[in-house]
Amino acid sequence: MPDPLLVTPLLFGSMLFFLALGVPIAIALGGLSAAMIYFFWSPMALNMMPLRAFQNTSSFEYIAIPLFIFMATMLQKSRIAEDLYDTMQKFFGGLRGGLAIGTIIICTVFAAMAGISGAATISMGVLAIPAMLSRGYGKDMALGSVAAGGSLGILIPPSVTMIVYGLVANTSIGKLYAGGVLPGLLIAVLFSVYLLLRGQLQPSIAGGATMTRYSLGEKLVSLKGLVLPLGLVASVLGSILLGVASVSEAAAIGAGGAIVAAAVRRQLNWQSMQESAFETLLLSCMIFWIIIGASALSTFYTAMGASRLIEGMVLGLDLNPYVILIGMQVILLALGMVLDTVGIILITAPIFVPIIIQLGFDPVWFGILYIINMEIGFLTPPFGYNLFYLRGVAPDSVSMMDIYKSVIPFILLMLLAVAICIIFPEIILYLPNAIF
Amino acid sequence: DDAIVWRIQSNLNAGEPGYVALQEKFANLSKELSGGRISFEVYPVGALFPIKDGLEAVSVGLTEMAVLTGGYYAGKMGPIANLESGVPGSLRTPIERYNFFYNEGFLELARKAYEAHGVFYLGPQLSSSWDIMSKKPITSMADFQGLKIRSFGLEAKWYESMGATPVFMGGGEIYTALATGVLDAARWASASGNQNNSFHEVAKYYVQPSPMPVPNNFFAVNQTAWNALPEDIKAILNQAVVASSFDYIARADMLDSKALREMQESGVQISVIPDAEWAQMEEEAAKLWKGYAAQGGLAQKGVEMLEKFLAKLGR
């Protein structure tokens, strides 16, 4: 068996090299995995790649991705998204950064409708980025708030990632769900405060030079722009909470509901349906082909004994429980920069959780910290799903560098949230202890 | 330096009793008995390939070995795969199941069935029961009427024949679906497995008897890798499989009693279907798998073998 200490720098070094050269991400990941598997694992093991390709594209849980993208493109083409941002403009227009905060709020609601992260990020990318850019918001604020807000999907229940963690860690899923709520809100609030401050300090990128205040009458009239989006949210959430739909199925309510909403808005026509379908296909392909490559890469890394490597690192740490805890966070952050969530959980959770329990920490508490780390991983360069998704939806005027820069403050805020939750564990544990 | 190192993917998560049994009583034991000539790296379920395509994975040598679940392969192999992983309304204890495989000749039949798919069937991994947890009490056949229960394959047909509404759903969705009421019930693992999935938080009735009291997974080996082994190591692996099976049953038994007690303390009630009613239900199930005989071939042989053994047991 090859030494993971040898494979690690080679794998991630070449990954960084090819990504930096500008090789299409899916092709860089897929091709590199194939070559590495051939030389370091076995030619037979290459068969893993079609198996993973089929698994990832035929997973019912992932079907929410195209469905929510379709919902978003439909809402955009039927101008419902415009109406929604117009309403927000009327109410928060006088507030520098108000639309970005509105975006964070919508992302938070979106997080409650989906169990996976990609769906919210890309849908909000379709809806919110053009709406914000056209209303005098800088790239920085528009991109950052969508990328960061979109990552809340796995922290606010329902969450497929929590279920995966719960199984590996033998931890209550109900407690994890409950534990994610307050930290999720805390992060949303931190983001909002930051956007507000940024808006005050840099008005030019938060609503443009002129700010208009609107009369009460105008505000009230604009409220009709909320009716359709709220109706849609109510149907998706309602179908889940009333037991009509499973979490994945509910996305179809969102997609079908968007068609109905477009009809109500008298904007339903064959052309917009067709264009939405095409755009959905193109964006979904962008996402899934990266997932296919990334899952091959993390499977390869798993098979090369990544777990043994990580285990050695953790066991080599100081005996102080908090040093070990922080060491684990650092490892998760580092892995989050180069690997996908599923791979990180498979590699680290079976090692970390028993140690955490042995040290006397609460596995639910640790689980939430873990999930926040996974969220940060969606945002950290060079490999971050949300960064790539934004690259796929953002206009051509936006470069990858813009995206990388835009998320840095939000990553720092999420690290701050991790620190707050370590210092005040009650933020995580209050609800689980109160409910269960 | 010519030590053999094999990768095994388990059908379970690290730390679960079947995983520990695989690690300790198969991997470690084989290594020790062979004087280190063979050793194993054990990976949790899904780490290297999806279990649904596990037959392909092992047959092409993606890993040399894996623990797989026959029920997933009925679509590739026909009903012999269902018979191999266990059918409701038949055997009741792990000992019966062991005898069926090792002393009644079913092991040879299973080997023949899997050989056609490039997989050497080393042996069954006898497993703890697969039980039903429900949001409503179930104490009779009539209680299945309109019950939305997560299940698939032969079992789904069985519940449907009693008026239930079987729903297929992946593992990641069951908890939330039970919580919101998309599902009324789910047939999943034994008590410790169900507790691990937190089902007791959202489904307060534990149904007994178990619909699948003695299911099994199995140890699949890549045929080429198997053929290349020296005879003495083959013999060691053949015995280690049995040790691992019984170790799993024993570990699970301890954990299951504890899990059931803890779930009861947290408000779960045991919902018992009376013996007479249960016997009638099992008859319904038996009708379904006896129907497999009509397909001829290995399935027919398997049904005949099972019926013959049940007759010996006086059932």
Added chain:
Amino acid sequence: MLERLSGYIDQGLAVIGKIVAFLIFAMIGVIVFEMISRGLFDMPSSWAHELSAWMLTLFILLGGPWALAKGQFVRVDVFHAAMSPKMKALIDTFVSTILFACFAAVLVWLGGKFAYGSFLIGERSATGGWGGPVWIAKAAIPVGGALLCLAWVSHLIRLWAAVKAEAAGGEDNA
């Protein structure tokens, strides 16, 4: 000549992509049907989840080549954006193509064996009870991989055409 070939390829891929794009309506329809049938009539289907998941496979694997041809396979363009067309063409021709070949070969060859094996044994759905033929969805892997190769060839042709055009434009300016 070559550019015309590239045009034909792109058109063909667009036709296929646009056809599978309409599967999104089928996915919505099948899932909504399942919810109504289960929720209102207690009649869940054994096929809805699997059928919609297999449609997703076709959607992604057969639509992917069109997405690649349309430049939807995103890149980290931190350095790439600033490169000259010639540099971009050189990188894609000599670096990306090697990686692409490794990736596509696995999808076409091993994915083909995977799908063909499924076809030979007449593999059916095991979980749904409806016995749907899974090999159709699996066949999308090699077919998608092969179409992806066409998309890549067309992409390279267009890249070099752009280099030529720029060179020509440069001479005009000179």
